[in-house]
Amino acid sequence: MQSILGVIKDKYYFKGKEYSIYKLRDLQDKLNNNRKIIIFDENIFIKKYKFEGKYLEKFVEEKIIDEFSNREELLFHYEYRKKDKIIFLYSIRNIIYNELYKNIKSLEINPIQFWLKSYISKNNKIKNYVAIFKFFDKYYLIDVEDNIIINSYIYRNLDELKKIISEINKQIIIDTLVSDLKVDKAFIEGKAGEKLYEKLCKK
Amino acid sequence: MKNYVKNKNFIPIDYFEKINEKNNIVRKRLLDILILINIFIFPITISNLKNYKSESAVEVISIVEEPKNKENILTFIEEIDKDIIKLEIINGAGTMKIRNIDKIYNIEEANKIKIMSISKDKDKKYIVGVEI
Numbered sequence: 001m002q003s004i005l006g007v008i009k010d011k012y013y014f015k016g017k018e019y020s021i022y023k024l025r026d027l028q029d030k031l032n033n034n035r036k037i038i039i040f041d042e043n044i045f046i047k048k049y050k051f052e053g054k055y056l057e058k059f060v061e062e063k064i065i066d067e068f069s070n071r072e073e074l075l076f077h078y079e080y081r082k083k084d085k086i087i088f089l090y091s092i093r094n095i096i097y098n099e100l101y102k103n104i105k106s107l108e109i110n111p112i113q114f115w116l117k118s119y120i121s122k123n124n125k126i127k128n129y130v131a132i133f134k135f136f137d138k139y140y141l142i143d144v145e146d147n148i149i150i151n152s153y154i155y156r157n158l159d160e161l162k163k164i165i166s167e168i169n170k171q172i173i174i175d176t177l178v179s180d181l182k183v184d185k186a187f188i189e190g191k192a193g194e195k196l197y198e199k200l201c202k203k
Numbered sequence: 204m205k206n207y208v209k210n211k212n213f214i215p216i217d218y219f220e221k222i223n224e225k226n227n228i229v230r231k232r233l234l235d236i237l238i239l240i241n242i243f244i245f246p247i248t249i250s251n252l253k254n255y256k257s258e259s260a261v262e263v264i265s266i267v268e269e270p271k272n273k274e275n276i277l278t279f280i281e282e283i284d285k286d287i288i289k290l291e292i293i294n295g296a297g298t299m300k301i302r303n304i305d306k307i308y309n310i311e312e313a314n315k316i317k318i319m320s321i322s323k324d325k326d327k328k329y330i331v332g333v334e335i
Contacts, residue, residue: 039213060210075213094215101218106205109213 003031033105295335
């Protein structure tokens with residue numbers, strides 16, 4: 001059984017309770033050794049590279065060393081799209097207090113954008129879509145192609161989001177928690193928000 | 204033991220390095236245990252191998268299979284008496300070692316078992332090839 005916790009800036013959420021960094025000891029006592037941490041409200045920085053060599057891991061490592069001087073403050077992930085030999089390198093600010101993953105058995109870290117993508121791919125067959133999601137008063141938009149996130153945005157208010165939606169020519173998935181957004185286009189209703197609420201906010 | 208890949212799945216580098224170090228220690232320990240087990244088992248394996256080589260080959264004289272037909276079995280069993288020294292039957296055919304020639308006449312008369320061949324062995328006993 002995994003302990004699932006959410007982190008927004010310097011606040012941690014576990015089973016419906018909020019913990020500040022000063023209350024981390026209380027939080028640690030409640031968590032087991034297998035942890036899944038979901039990062040909210042952090043932009044994902046995406047870089048694309050053409051890769052035709054043999055050693056993917058080595059290539060990514062070299063790119064990170066060359067192009068990210070602040071790499072120690074970041075968390076990385078990459079995906080390789082075979083059809084056009086493109087690597088998508090993702091980076092996000094590491095806001096997780098390291099005591100939370102010290103001496104634990106297993107660790108899974110998911111920015112909310114990636115959690116959303118894997119939830120959708122588990123529950124839908126579509127691989128090309130734009131998903132809109134709302135959690136902790138922030139709107140998230142992910143643009144997915146061949147099951148790979150090619151763009152990701154965070155919006156503080158609805159007006160910015162509305163402008164973008166009019167330009168989308170893809171299948172749209174709007175989460176049920178985004179109840180304040182009225183869209184003229186056809187869309188699929190997503191239930192990721194309810195599921196996450198259950199996992200993160202229920203006691 | 205979960206395996207992590209560097210720079211993948213947003214795993215912090217310090218956690219990755221620590222887990223990697225731990226996994227390497229576990230792997231090294233497992234390897235040591237395997238080597239130790241091998242050291243103990245190796246002499247046994249070698250001696251077994253020697254015994255295996257020195258064993259004399261077993262000569263297979265005949266393979267006795269169970270006759271498929273129940274009636275066939277009974278026909279042969281009925282013939283067993285003091286005159287029958289040995290009976291070897293495979294799939295309804297085989298040989299009988301018979302002490303007395305009268306027994307051969309009886310088998311022929313009864314007409315349940317066909318006599319295919321008759322010969323005498325060095326002990327002057329009759330070897331009769333039979334078939335159902």
